[in-house]
Amino acid sequence: xxxxxxxxxIDFIGKKKIFIAVSVALMIAGGISVWLxxxxxxxxFAGGTMAYVRFKQVPPLDQIRKALGEQKDASGKQIIETEKxxxxxxxxxxxQLLIRLPQIRGSxxxxxxxDAGKRAIIAALTTLxxxxxxxxxxxxxxxxxxxxxRLIQLDPLGNRDESLYGRIADRIVDYRDKxxxxxxxxxxxxxxxxQGLGDSDRQKLRQAxxxxxxxxxxNVGSVEIVGPQVGSELQKRAIYVTLAALVGMLIYIAFxxxxxxGVGAVIAVFHDVMITLGIFSMLQKExxxxxxxxxxxxxxxxxxxxxxxxxxxxxxxxxxxxxxLIVIVNDSINQTLSRTILTSGLxxxxxxxxxxFGGEVLNGFALALLIGIIIGSYSSIGIASPIMxxxxxxxxxxxxxxxxxxxxxxxxxx
Amino acid sequence: xxxxxxxxxxxxxxxxxxxxxxxxxxxxxxxxxxxYLVFFPHDRRPRxxxxxxxxxxxxxIAENIKLGLDLKxxxxxxxxxxxxxxxRTITDNNVLEAEKILKKEGIPFKSVKATGLGQITxxxxxxxxxxxxxxxxxxxxxxxxxxxxxxxxxxxxxMKESEMNDIRRTATNQAKxxxxxxxxxxxxxxxxxxxxxxxxxxxxxxxxxxxDDPERVKxxxxxxSRLELKEVFGDPHPTKEAAEAARAGDPNKMVIPLKERADAxxxxxxSTSYIVVAKTPVVSGIDLRGADAVPSQYGGHEYKIxxxxxxxxxxxxxxxxxxxxxxxxxxxxxxxxxxxxxIQAAISDRGEITGAFTxxxxxxxxxxxxxxxxxxxxVYLEERTVGPSLGADSIRQGVIASIVGLVLVVLxxxxxxxxxxxxxxxxxxxxxxxxxxxxxxxxxVLTLPGIAGVILTIGMAVDSNVLxxxxxxxxxxxxxxxxxxxxTGFKRxxxxxxxxxxxxxxxxxxxxxxxxxPIRGFAVTLAIGLIANLFxxxxxxxxxxxxxxxxxxxxxxxxxx
Numbered sequence: 001x002x003x004x005x006x007x008x009x010i011d012f013i014g015k016k017k018i019f020i021a022v023s024v025a026l027m028i029a030g031g032i033s034v035w036l037x038x039x040x041x042x043x044x045f046a047g048g049t050m051a052y053v054r055f056k057q058v059p060p061l062d063q064i065r066k067a068l069g070e071q072k073d074a075s076g077k078q079i080i081e082t083e084k085x086x087x088x089x090x091x092x093x094x095x096q097l098l099i100r101l102p103q104i105r106g107s108x109x110x111x112x113x114x115d116a117g118k119r120a121i122i123a124a125l126t127t128l129x130x131x132x133x134x135x136x137x138x139x140x141x142x143x144x145x146x147x148x149x150r151l152i153q154l155d156p157l158g159n160r161d162e163s164l165y166g167r168i169a170d171r172i173v174d175y176r177d178k179x180x181x182x183x184x185x186x187x188x189x190x191x192x193x194x195q196g197l198g199d200s201d202r203q204k205l206r207q208a209x210x211x212x213x214x215x216x217x218x219n220v221g222s223v224e225i226v227g228p229q230v231g232s233e234l235q236k237r238a239i240y241v242t243l244a245a246l247v248g249m250l251i252y253i254a255f256x257x258x259x260x261x262g263v264g265a266v267i268a269v270f271h272d273v274m275i276t277l278g279i280f281s282m283l284q285k286e287x288x289x290x291x292x293x294x295x296x297x298x299x300x301x302x303x304x305x306x307x308x309x310x311x312x313x314x315x316x317x318x319x320x321x322x323x324x325l326i327v328i329v330n331d332s333i334n335q336t337l338s339r340t341i342l343t344s345g346l347x348x349x350x351x352x353x354x355x356x357f358g359g360e361v362l363n364g365f366a367l368a369l370l371i372g373i374i375i376g377s378y379s380s381i382g383i384a385s386p387i388m389x390x391x392x393x394x395x396x397x398x399x400x401x402x403x404x405x406x407x408x409x410x411x412x413x414x
Numbered sequence: 415x416x417x418x419x420x421x422x423x424x425x426x427x428x429x430x431x432x433x434x435x436x437x438x439x440x441x442x443x444x445x446x447x448x449x450y451l452v453f454f455p456h457d458r459r460p461r462x463x464x465x466x467x468x469x470x471x472x473x474x475i476a477e478n479i480k481l482g483l484d485l486k487x488x489x490x491x492x493x494x495x496x497x498x499x500x501x502r503t504i505t506d507n508n509v510l511e512a513e514k515i516l517k518k519e520g521i522p523f524k525s526v527k528a529t530g531l532g533q534i535t536x537x538x539x540x541x542x543x544x545x546x547x548x549x550x551x552x553x554x555x556x557x558x559x560x561x562x563x564x565x566x567x568x569x570x571x572x573m574k575e576s577e578m579n580d581i582r583r584t585a586t587n588q589a590k591x592x593x594x595x596x597x598x599x600x601x602x603x604x605x606x607x608x609x610x611x612x613x614x615x616x617x618x619x620x621x622x623x624x625x626d627d628p629e630r631v632k633x634x635x636x637x638x639s640r641l642e643l644k645e646v647f648g649d650p651h652p653t654k655e656a657a658e659a660a661r662a663g664d665p666n667k668m669v670i671p672l673k674e675r676a677d678a679x680x681x682x683x684x685s686t687s688y689i690v691v692a693k694t695p696v697v698s699g700i701d702l703r704g705a706d707a708v709p710s711q712y713g714g715h716e717y718k719i720x721x722x723x724x725x726x727x728x729x730x731x732x733x734x735x736x737x738x739x740x741x742x743x744x745x746x747x748x749x750x751x752x753x754x755x756x757i758q759a760a761i762s763d764r765g766e767i768t769g770a771f772t773x774x775x776x777x778x779x780x781x782x783x784x785x786x787x788x789x790x791x792x793v794y795l796e797e798r799t800v801g802p803s804l805g806a807d808s809i810r811q812g813v814i815a816s817i818v819g820l821v822l823v824v825l826x827x828x829x830x831x832x833x834x835x836x837x838x839x840x841x842x843x844x845x846x847x848x849x850x851x852x853x854x855x856x857x858x859v860l861t862l863p864g865i866a867g868v869i870l871t872i873g874m875a876v877d878s879n880v881l882x883x884x885x886x887x888x889x890x891x892x893x894x895x896x897x898x899x900x901x902t903g904f905k906r907x908x909x910x911x912x913x914x915x916x917x918x919x920x921x922x923x924x925x926x927x928x929x930x931x932p933i934r935g936f937a938v939t940l941a942i943g944l945i946a947n948l949f950x951x952x953x954x955x956x957x958x959x960x961x962x963x964x965x966x967x968x969x970x971x972x973x974x975x
Contacts, residue, residue, distance in 0.1 A: 296928070
């Protein structure tokens, strides 16, 4: 059989100074980054508007910025501060943008409501459409209801058959979303294979479509708008839940092992979460709800390695009472080394697959898990075990001191 | 159990075979049920197409497993009920009532005003009649109010905390019901409408699958619909100031705008004037029995709204109209008069609202009137929409990532553990089938993070197998007999497997509590995957080993691991 880790005898505990040094270095680096640059908080936590937009041809970004700046509200005030807008091209695609607007304080109860930003984006992008087509209804950026109502208003078939127009609108949008990924190329491409349409009807319809509709340049794939109130609420909850999960783990491990095992494990996991957040800050990767979900998953998963090692330590302690603690722990780690590396490696494989192929939305999630699993394995070996040893040593010293004191007083008494 | 840990007395092969057969049957049965739940239609007999047509298989899966908004497309809205409005309305009503009562009883007072949220102040010149004031008003206001001040200048009543909370809670529930009615009228398939967050948040969650442009729905949800029919004093005035002058500060009257539509027939353009109306309406929204949008007689594409009154309201209306023939009546919508026709004859139970309504706006307004007035305004806190094309993209990417992950993991297991790798692969397949079946059976929603949960389950599922296999290898290295090595491997690893699964499931539980929608989908998928893994990696894996060990009928000397 192939065995990668046969009978290793690495002195892990002896190297603990190196481990601690590395951890401290990573934490300091992360800490400095957080202090200087902070986190790149997603709309979930910072509030604001985020839109995924797909284009036939992406307009120059500064044009988009300018068009956004020109959007005004009912009182003529500029809606969007253009410096605070982030426009990002989604990697791997040539034609998708992520447009992000910051939240406007108090915007929930304002005139426009929290979706003022979204409407501003759509209005701005519409101005960048083909100018010869202004005034026509854009099939690519309107919803079914709008298209249907426009058809009813135009009534090209003269029969005021609203359910028929509804079915036509449904077919158009279906074609757009399911067959063309959201962007119709030309109005004439639209299929009109709807029940109840004769050939002459179709002709009239086509004419009406050509004259009154256009296939615009952009399609909004998804929008996330989070009001400021929700944002700060979620921030607090994220912190509470993570702390609660850590406490929950502590209790569970204290219950299954001894409480010092629990403390060691929790410190190790806490360290993992901190370093992962630090790296996110250094890379300025966006922290969204799914990233927090990944971190919480990490809390549970990172315990696994630690538990496996602790399990082995406990088993060996029972079998080899007399051996030195450090030797036992080292042996335990070495014995479980192949298992630790293998499982982390295999989980890592699936997470790497997710990172490379899973798409934009899950990208942050996958990255958090990627970093977390690597750091997690390392911390079970380098952090959790030394803490436990340190404590046990401390305990032994205490017991020895007590014994010495008892003997001394006995001697005195005698 | 024949294979009790530590028993080195091997039972006879025939007994082992019987036990094995029982296990295999159990596993096949459970897996078959799982496959049925996921891949076959539940509401009709299976046909050949269900096995052969790829698109049919996909359709069946989509039928059986609920997809979240982020995969199917739709809108997710969080609304905040402005419950202060409800308290304000009650306070204002009580002020009017208080005035009436004090006047009727002949108790002198300087003024009655709402001086804060849930606070009413009766100003007096001296405190001599205060006990009477207190007695009369306390009867009317009810136990929810208490007198917080009584001296020579004023008597102040304040709403109790408990009463305020009651009102807030009721307002939120009422709003939820009304919103439900309005949403249902749009014919959304399987909408979710529920209270959201803590009780004191007064938030409502709306999930509308298939609606990726929620503009129209949002407008309707938030629409005010206070319809009131009011007495008009005099004729319309051209300016607000003129109308105010005519009102002459009468506290029982108010000035509102009258916006009349352009009349194509008479050639009169749209106009805005101001009228003096009574503060208290003759008939209001509560008296509405129904409202419909119908094409208006002005032709073209214009619509109007016909409304019908309930018997109580109809009686009041008839009484008023018959006593006021020749005077005007204002039809007021949200404090704006839409029309102020002269009363020609007594009308009892119907009326119409005319204006420049399109079919859509007329239908929306009729809907809003029918569903009743919101007790408090509603404001949007969160709005997330996903279009179906993006949703389909996400599904595709998720599936590709899953397959790649699966292939990589299986390859590694086969290379590293050889024959036992096959064992792990089979267990993994059972695991995934049970995971999907669990989702289908529980009606749990699969979201994009949920697909990530499936991928994570793939990686973690093999964790259990690795744990067992490494232990078996160790035991074999230490010279143990194959059968007892397998035995010990499973036994020693079992508790550790439980530990690792429990910690991750606890994490998932916290995630479930913390998250909504997509995150919850992830938590549920992960938890189900882990539970299925317990069955797959321990029971199924063990059975396969047993099968190998008993196959030759004699002691097995070596194991492909």
